Amino acid sequence: MARITLDALAHSYMPDPKGPEDYALKELNHVWSDGEAYALLGPSGCGKSTLLNIISGLLEPSEGRILFDDGDVTHMTTAERNIAQVFQFPVVYDTMTVRDNLAFPLRNRGHSADVVAERVARIAKMIGMEAELGRKARGLTADAKQKISLGRGMVREDVNALLFDEPLTVIDPHMKWELRTQLKSLHHEFGHTMIYVTHDQTEALTFADHVVVMTEGQVVQIGTPQELFERPAHTFVGFFIGSPGMNVIPAEVRGDRGVVGGQDLPLGRAYGPLSGKVEIGVRPEFVRLTAEEGLPVTIRRVEDVGRHKIVRAELSGKDINIVVAEETPITADMTRVVFDPEGVNVYADDWRVEPLSTNVGEAA
Amino acid sequence: MSLTLEGVSKVVGGYTHIHPMDLTLSKGTMNVLLGPTLSGKTSLMRLMAGLDKPATGRIVWNGEDVTGVRVQDRGVAMVYQQFINYPTMSVYDNIASPMRLLGKSKTEIDRGVREAADLMKLTPMLERKPLELSGGQQQRCALARALVKDAGLVLLDEPLANLDYKLREELRVEIPRIFEASGAIFVYATTEPEEALLLGGNTAALWEGRVTQFGPTADVYRQPVDATTARVFSDPPMNFLKITKSGNRLVFGDNQSAEAKGTLAGLADGRYTAGFRPNHVEIEPHAAEAMEFHTSLSVFEITGSETFVHLDHHGDRWVGLVHGVRDLRIGAAVTVFLDPAHVYVFGEDGALIAPASYALAA
Numbered sequence: 001m002a003r004i005t006l007d008a009l010a011h012s013y014m015p016d017p018k019g020p021e022d023y024a025l026k027e028l029n030h031v032w033s034d035g036e037a038y039a040l041l042g043p044s045g046c047g048k049s050t051l052l053n054i055i056s057g058l059l060e061p062s063e064g065r066i067l068f069d070d071g072d073v074t075h076m077t078t079a080e081r082n083i084a085q086v087f088q089f090p091v092v093y094d095t096m097t098v099r100d101n102l103a104f105p106l107r108n109r110g111h112s113a114d115v116v117a118e119r120v121a122r123i124a125k126m127i128g129m130e131a132e133l134g135r136k137a138r139g140l141t142a143d144a145k146q147k148i149s150l151g152r153g154m155v156r157e158d159v160n161a162l163l164f165d166e167p168l169t170v171i172d173p174h175m176k177w178e179l180r181t182q183l184k185s186l187h188h189e190f191g192h193t194m195i196y197v198t199h200d201q202t203e204a205l206t207f208a209d210h211v212v213v214m215t216e217g218q219v220v221q222i223g224t225p226q227e228l229f230e231r232p233a234h235t236f237v238g239f240f241i242g243s244p245g246m247n248v249i250p251a252e253v254r255g256d257r258g259v260v261g262g263q264d265l266p267l268g269r270a271y272g273p274l275s276g277k278v279e280i281g282v283r284p285e286f287v288r289l290t291a292e293e294g295l296p297v298t299i300r301r302v303e304d305v306g307r308h309k310i311v312r313a314e315l316s317g318k319d320i321n322i323v324v325a326e327e328t329p330i331t332a333d334m335t336r337v338v339f340d341p342e343g344v345n346v347y348a349d350d351w352r353v354e355p356l357s358t359n360v361g362e363a364a
Numbered sequence: 365m366s367l368t369l370e371g372v373s374k375v376v377g378g379y380t381h382i383h384p385m386d387l388t389l390s391k392g393t394m395n396v397l398l399g400p401t402l403s404g405k406t407s408l409m410r411l412m413a414g415l416d417k418p419a420t421g422r423i424v425w426n427g428e429d430v431t432g433v434r435v436q437d438r439g440v441a442m443v444y445q446q447f448i449n450y451p452t453m454s455v456y457d458n459i460a461s462p463m464r465l466l467g468k469s470k471t472e473i474d475r476g477v478r479e480a481a482d483l484m485k486l487t488p489m490l491e492r493k494p495l496e497l498s499g500g501q502q503q504r505c506a507l508a509r510a511l512v513k514d515a516g517l518v519l520l521d522e523p524l525a526n527l528d529y530k531l532r533e534e535l536r537v538e539i540p541r542i543f544e545a546s547g548a549i550f551v552y553a554t555t556e557p558e559e560a561l562l563l564g565g566n567t568a569a570l571w572e573g574r575v576t577q578f579g580p581t582a583d584v585y586r587q588p589v590d591a592t593t594a595r596v597f598s599d600p601p602m603n604f605l606k607i608t609k610s611g612n613r614l615v616f617g618d619n620q621s622a623e624a625k626g627t628l629a630g631l632a633d634g635r636y637t638a639g640f641r642p643n644h645v646e647i648e649p650h651a652a653e654a655m656e657f658h659t660s661l662s663v664f665e666i667t668g669s670e671t672f673v674h675l676d677h678h679g680d681r682w683v684g685l686v687h688g689v690r691d692l693r694i695g696a697a698v699t700v701f702l703d704p705a706h707v708y709v710f711g712e713d714g715a716l717i718a719p720a721s722y723a724l725a726a
Contacts, residue, residue: 043528043530043531044498044499044528045498172400172401172555173400173555173556173557173599174400174599174601177599177600177601177683180665181662181663181665181674184663184665185662185663185694188663188694199528199529200529201529202667205665205666205667205668206665206666206667206672207665224666225666225667225668225689226666226668226689228668229667229668229669230668239530240530241668242668242669243529243533244533245530283669285669303561303562303564304561304564304582305558305561305562306557306558306561306582306585307641307643307685326643327722
């Protein structure tokens with residue numbers, strides 16, 4: 001397993017890029033730790049696949065270097081990088097048995113029959129296909145074939161990194177839970193460096209130690225799921241993570257008070273003078289619907305989504321979403337909202353502003 | 365306006381895709397077909413559309429038998445998972461094409477295109493070709509074409525499956541609103557319980573070619589008639605536990621037992637399967653009557669605001685979704701609690717014996 005360093009890495013598909021808009025991937029400087037699981041998350045066209053292809057060696061970056069531990073691999077082929085990859089669609093040999101499919105990467109590297117048998121048995125148990133080891137892959141369902149692909153990706157212990165490109169897209173919701181859990185326990189057991197590309201926030205957040213959020217060729221935040229939830233560094237992160245995403249509300253900010261639609265609200269922390277477009281961000285989970293206090297809202301609709309309700313409302317002319325627990329009743333007199341100061345962040349020109357001090361909040 | 369299936373079935377090469385079923389859909393409703401891959405969603409839609417003939421039964425449209433009527437003559441619009449547009453035509457002409465086929469006047473067509481484009485937020489893209497649009501815009505273009513057809517029956521077969529997560533979220537909110545006004549009957553196929561809940565309306569739970577339950581979406585979710593429906597309509601999956609009620613005890617596993625509380629106390633002695641959803645598994649009990657279970661932690665996943673705990677309960681795999689970010693250790697013993705009000709009781713044949721009492725209040 002290896003530490004991965006992205007050193008002034010950037011990529012443009014154009015021969016002579018003029019400005020930032022010509023880059024599919026804008027300059028990156030990051031060190032990704034050995035043995036950790038990273039997810040690259042963003043909408044289509046955000047550059048996550050470009051970055052994965054650079055790491056796997058399918059694409060040579062137009063600028064910068066990529067290092068595995070201390071070795072520069074920028075110009076190495078995929079084979080020379082010694083990595084394992086799992087793709088969106090299953091890649092299995094139909095005429096081979098499940099056992100031979102799983103053993104293939106090991107035999108290719110000349111491992112002894114004992115090692116092959118031991119590893120294959122272990123992986124087969126992990127993916128729950130021990131009973132099918134002797135049968136040919138042909139005729140198996142897409143789910144089963146993708147499980148073989150995942151198993152083959154993880155069968156070798158001596159790879160530098162394991163790369164996954166949307167590996168659960170073709171899988172039914174129930175099976176996704178099972179496979180993701182298996183991936184997670186494999187990571188716990190073997191400590192591979194893993195990189196997982198997805199546009200699905202649940203997959204990214206539940207799989208990774210660190211989530212790399214990308215938009216328009218740029219990394220806007222690398223953080224733990226908790227950091228992305230509680231302290232989104234950019235309004236895009238607030239929007240993209242969470243369902244529904246963070247409410248972003250134009251506001252004036254004066255010290256530890258905010259003003260929204262002429263109404264005063266406590267921010268929990270104090271901020272210095274701000275310039276540019278100033279907004280506050282508060283996730284629907286941190287907004288509480290009340291009858292007595294807070295800012296007035298007009299409720300448009302209540303959606304019952306099972307384990308909670310989503311209230312779609314309007315706050316001084318802007319849409320606002322509120323999450324209410326399944327068994328909490330919503331009554332007609334609940335026409336105000338209160339923000340939990342812990343869940344309030346302040347943004348200037350879309351980037352989060354650090355508060356001056358974290359312990360002024362009690363003034364609220 | 366209504367669509368009625370009477371004893372409709374479909375058999376292909378001796379293999380039954382759809383078992384004889386009765387179903388009535390009424391005017392201006394959103395009807396979700398919810399089920400895993402191969403449960404019969406697409407087969408059912410093809411029968412409704414008239415693309416396939418049923419092996420048995422009748423399809424009745426507004427009181428008239430249309431079983432043998434071709435799809436072209438039925439006033440049906442369909443949108444598929446793959447975005448289907450004419451690549452060489454502009455977005456304008458794509459949206460206009462169904463109306464041209466219906467022989468509408470130029471003025472009518474222009475008005476129709478502009479209204480649909482406005483609803484679908486495609487007005488600035490009318491002169492572009494579909495392939496110059498993003499996936500979400502391409503699918504909106506396909507939806508606009510379904511909309512202008514002014515069809516009485518609109519069939520949407522996993523229309524958002526190929527789109528990014530956030531676009532799906534946006535269109536899921538838009539689709540019911542956009543089509544609400546048209547008064548047509550909508551049928552929407554999906555594999556995802558969350559999507560069904562967001563769309564609202566009615567849901568038909570499908571399993572192996574049978575509709576196991578049909579009714580208002582929230583009712584099917586909270587009051588499933590059997591374990592199969594509960595399983596189909598639960599993501600993450602519902603947890604199950606085989607229990608034997610004996611006196612005031614529930615016995616399970618290797619002679620483990622818990623006191624039968626709440627509604628469970630009223631069960632007759634016998635064998636049952638208890639079902640409960642992951643979000644009702646608690647680490648800190650909130651109800652005085654909570655039952656206690658000893659499990660070990662296989663894996664945990666943090667979503668940012670919540671934690672999924674994957675638990676091993678005497679060989680049964682359970683999933684719990686608990687509030688907050690938890691610092692846990694794999695392999696550790698975890699005691700979880702369950703409010704009896706959140707437990708569904710199914711018979712050995714899977715039929716519902718006692719609903720979760722909270723659901724009756726909700």
